[in-house]
Amino acid sequence: MRLALPAVSEQLLNMTVGLVDTWLVGHLGADSIAAVSISNQIVMLAQVLCSSIATGSTALIARCIGAQDAATANRAVGQSMLVAVLIGLGTTAAGVGFAGQAARLMGATGNALPMATAYLRIVSWSLMLMTCLFVGNACLRGAGDTLSAMRVMMLVNAINIVVAAALIYGPFGLPRLGVVGSALGAAVGRSVGGIVVLATLWRGRAGLRLAWRRMVPDASVIHRILRIGIPTGIEMLLFRFGDMSYYRVVTSLGMAACAAHAITLNAQSLSFSPGFGFAMAATTLVGQGLGAGDPKRAESDGYLAFRLGATVMTVAGLFFFLFSRQIVGFFTDDPQVVALGSGPLRVVALAQPLLASTMIFSGALRGAGDTRFPMLSNGISVVVVRFGLAMLFVHGLGWGLMGAWYALATDMAMRGLLNFLRFRSRSWQKARV
Numbered sequence: 001m002r003l004a005l006p007a008v009s010e011q012l013l014n015m016t017v018g019l020v021d022t023w024l025v026g027h028l029g030a031d032s033i034a035a036v037s038i039s040n041q042i043v044m045l046a047q048v049l050c051s052s053i054a055t056g057s058t059a060l061i062a063r064c065i066g067a068q069d070a071a072t073a074n075r076a077v078g079q080s081m082l083v084a085v086l087i088g089l090g091t092t093a094a095g096v097g098f099a100g101q102a103a104r105l106m107g108a109t110g111n112a113l114p115m116a117t118a119y120l121r122i123v124s125w126s127l128m129l130m131t132c133l134f135v136g137n138a139c140l141r142g143a144g145d146t147l148s149a150m151r152v153m154m155l156v157n158a159i160n161i162v163v164a165a166a167l168i169y170g171p172f173g174l175p176r177l178g179v180v181g182s183a184l185g186a187a188v189g190r191s192v193g194g195i196v197v198l199a200t201l202w203r204g205r206a207g208l209r210l211a212w213r214r215m216v217p218d219a220s221v222i223h224r225i226l227r228i229g230i231p232t233g234i235e236m237l238l239f240r241f242g243d244m245s246y247y248r249v250v251t252s253l254g255m256a257a258c259a260a261h262a263i264t265l266n267a268q269s270l271s272f273s274p275g276f277g278f279a280m281a282a283t284t285l286v287g288q289g290l291g292a293g294d295p296k297r298a299e300s301d302g303y304l305a306f307r308l309g310a311t312v313m314t315v316a317g318l319f320f321f322l323f324s325r326q327i328v329g330f331f332t333d334d335p336q337v338v339a340l341g342s343g344p345l346r347v348v349a350l351a352q353p354l355l356a357s358t359m360i361f362s363g364a365l366r367g368a369g370d371t372r373f374p375m376l377s378n379g380i381s382v383v384v385v386r387f388g389l390a391m392l393f394v395h396g397l398g399w400g401l402m403g404a405w406y407a408l409a410t411d412m413a414m415r416g417l418l419n420f421l422r423f424r425s426r427s428w429q430k431a432r433v
Contacts, residue, residue: 003284004305006146008277008312010137012270013153020161021182023331024168030259030334032179034251035115037262038106039183041247043123046091048236050131053083054138056229059369061142061208062284066291070207072221077139077201078214079221084135088128095124106244107251107258119183126187129194136197141280142287145206152193152200160189231371238379242387249390250404257401260340263331264405268348271316275356278309279363286367295429302364302423310356317352320345344405351409357416361423370428377418386411 021040025032057080064073095102103116133156137149164185170176177184201210250261282305289298320327328341348355362374386407393403422428 001308003141003144003146004277004281004308006150006277007141007280008274010146010150010153011276011280012273013150013157020157021164021186024164025179025182028168028178030255030332030337031110031112032115033259033262033332033337034255035103035108035112035119035179036182037258037265038103038108038112038116038247038251039119039123041106041244042095042102042120043127045240045244046095046124046127047130047134048233048240049087049091050084050134051236052229052233053080053087053225054135054229055232055366055371056080056225056227057135058138058142058280058283059228059287059367059371060224061139062144062287062367063291063369065143065207066288073143073207074209074211075214075218075221076225077208077210078216079218080135080139080225081132081198081201081210082215082217083222083225084131085128088131091127091131092124095127096121099124107248110255112255115179119179122180122183123187126191126194130190131194133190133194133197136194136201139201139208140197140206141284143206143208144284144288145208146277146280146284148200148205149197152196155196156189156193158189159192160185163188228366228369228371231375232366235371235375235379238375239382242379242382242384245383245387246390246404246407249387249394250401253394253401253404256334256336257340259332259334260328260337260401261344261404263328263337264341264344264348266331267320267327267345271313271320271348271352271355272359274309274312274316275359278305278312278356279359281305282360282364283367286364287369290368290429295426298368298429299426302361305364306356306360309360310353313352313356317349320349324349340401343402347402347405347409351412354413354416357420358412361416361419364423365419365428368428369431370422373422373428374419377422378415381411381415381418385414 021036025036057076060076061073064076099121100117103113103120108116133152137152140148164182166174167177167181167184201208251258282302285301286298289295289301324345325338325342327345328338332338362378365374389407389410390404393399393407397403399406
């Protein structure tokens, strides 16, 4: 719980950036909601590239901490941040240069297209520091420090709320920028967060310390990080490809359906936070248990993390089911969007235990360094099951937005079962880091 609760809060705060943006622009109309949602889908694609470094860093640092090898843990920090900076520079250039093409490819049309383009171009300037934020927090979690990451995300949210609220509606004579103000809030918040994480690691925290000499390229350490992380990067790339293809199915239903989908996803993200937090705890404790030569402890911690996380997420699901219309109505007063979003939120409410299995057992497997199986189970299921069934249910059977969410729930069930069976097999105990 000491590891999980700050990680839950961190992820909740990370999700709150999107929740706040959606709520603040929600009363500007469906086109504004769709523009922010479409842009964030593309930003999440950029996060895929840093996920491989983040996962590899967490697993390697956790294993080193368990084995009391502080020197290698600190070399891993330096190499992780070096690669994070390079990835951030590349994604910034791509995002700024191709914002319009990316928004159009994702299905933005009409008034939503210029707004999505502007949002994406502004946020892209913050991608280097955002990458440092995510990778730096991953390093701290590997060392068992989830509290610092939570505090940084509290700061990110505070800045996002103040800047976005001030610039979206323009109170006190400030410019009224709409969607552009939302983009500036997210960009400034995450940029400051990245700087704070770099400063925290530079001063030293939880036995980790960043230094220039540790950022000189070290092929052996980078290889160890990437050996663990590349399968996760491929998994997330498959996931984003499948999810973006799935998202195109949703946008084909119109901007009102897209707005309802976006609000439902943002509301659902409240249940992601416990799953993410307990998954991070499982990653750290499984890695440290194996590093200490105690696989039984690692296995026990993995199951305990699932039981706790599944309980919290099931309670959240019950809340979603009973108050779905009120939750969607909190984000927008558009009656069409409220009507479209209420049903999907009830569908995902019923899938919470399976989503917990997907997230937490995946985290446990990654902590052990067994990243190839989640790559196959999670990546392929999203592409084949989620996208394939969405095409069938939406266009083949004409079930509309509800059909898309039936497909998503089926995908969750498939991945949850596969990851549980893999963890139960204990083959992950032999993974090499």
